[in-house]
Amino acid sequence: MSAGTISEDEFEGSSDYDENDFEDDDEDESDTEFGQTGDMGFQDMITEKQRKKAYEVDFSVLPLADIMAAQTSAASHVSGILGVSLQQATALLRSFKWNKERLVERYMDHSQEILNQAGIVLDDVHTPVLKRPRGFVCMICFDDSSAGPALGLRCGHVFCQPCYEQYLTQKIVEEGECRRILCPESGCNTIVDEETIKKAVQPTVIAKYQQLQDRAYVADLDNLRWCPAPNCENAIDCRLPHSSFKTVVPTVLCACGYKFCFGCGLGDHQPAACGLVKMWQKKCADDSETANWISAHTKECGKCLSTIEKNGGCNHMTCRKCKYEFCWVCMGPWSEHGTSWYNCNRFEETSSTDARDQQAKSRASLERYLHYYNRFANHEHSAKLDRDLYTKTEKKMEEMQRTSDLSWIEVQFLKKAVDVLTSCRMTLRWTYAFAFYLARNNMTDLFEDNQRDLEVAVEALSELLEKPIEREKIAELRQQVLDKTVYVGSRREVVLEDTAKGLAEGRWEFFVDFSK
């Protein structure tokens, strides 16, 4: 079991854009390359690292073996208290969704009822049949030959072994059933116990059955959630009450490198709370028709009207024909971005307050939505373009490593920069969903300033990564990229700290109630 919160080291090593990109990055992401934490001393840095950030939650990663061991340990505890076998204790716990206390308490007063519910028969008057009774006809296959094994539970309903096996295999493999598999007889409520199942089916089906039991165990416990990464068998243990997910965004990082939300299982969506994310996604799905035009990846130059295609992540565009520099998102001149009056991220509410008639109002509200959706969608798209660009650059870097005296570690700075960039774009993306529902008050100006600073930093880094790499200038470029990467990471932290604190303190007002 490895405990932890997400620290900056892990943040740099993780990529939460491409959900299929779960490469095992076991290289030690030490501070050596990203150690420039301002002018803090070494000791300060240690304390800074250990202090939990406002946007971090406590959790631990449980590998599959631990999950299985936890079930056994709970069962042996209960078996000792109630004086039942380990297997019976497991069945009882399952029927109580692993609530040990409630099981023991209820068992004291109503043991028979609870045993019946769990499908357990303690007395040995009706032991399970394993032999084919005389004159037996299987009521599933109508086979009346006298040879071959048959199986029956304590209820006395006997079926031949092949039929039993087929029945159980279908329940387990096709229907994914593991909690209450009943006797094949119509209307019989006797549960097929684990021992009988293990006797009747193939080892692969037993393995599947065990897997279903583990799944059910994690699903039954509020403090556990499987890592959603494909082929990852870890679960995350997070003890926060689910009711707190209105004011906390519980982002966790699995040992496999995948960063996701413990509350809803989606990829990391800080700073937006789960309920807000759900609403936003529903809105985007409903409004996809109107919003579709945005996803077009070509636009016209604001000056000469020639078609411009975006092929990198950076939003600073330059028209090849007329050299007009503009912002891809708002189509305004770039010269206004990156200065103090950059306000590409801010929606001008005046247009909606001015609106008098209904038509103008609904138009203004659509414009407002598109403002946020446009930026939300663009960061996702840009992150992909950043990655594509990086893949191209990577080849060049490898070549450079072969032909020059650069070490492998020294050419890794681009990968890290792209990882941080992707992470930041994902954060920015969700800040726009957050902002869409945010009611303007005197606290929101600071949020928008922080959002803008992160955005400016992100675009600057993105632009830097688009620069052609020349061998002579690589040391210089490397330093610039490293500096900007650290800066971008710190801007992201500012956004996350501020939004998380605001949520915890109830500082934000939202147009919608997502607390249900």
Add this chain to the structure above:
Amino acid sequence: MALPKRIIKETERLMADPAPGISATPHDDNLRYFDVIIAGPNQSPFEGGVFKLELFLPEDYPMAPPKVRFMTKIYHPNIDKLGRICLDILKDKWSPALQIRTVLLSVQALLSSPNPDDPLANDVAQHWKENENAAIQTAQEWTRKYATA
């Protein structure tokens, strides 16, 4: 593929000893496909009617339930316009120990006691709940109109 012993035996018994008011005859060219006729039960709104159904035994029968559908139009809260039947044993309560005979007897019983609280045809169920007499009358009319042999 050869027909499983279970289906052969079930068919033999159905033919030799049919349940009262029910007949099921397999097609010559597809022994998994049955033409079914159920007589409307006495003292039900369907009395006097003759209802045609189709019954098909899927590949994984008896692990999976047979597929049963009314071919004759019927006004019943648990049977929809397409003749599909809302019956628990045809779905989650299916057991491989059940048989064609038991399924058809259950369908017959459903005609005797419609259950508007578990509806498949919502408008019919609504009618049944709000004005049972009028609904029964409609069912009788439909029976006369569509289910007379």
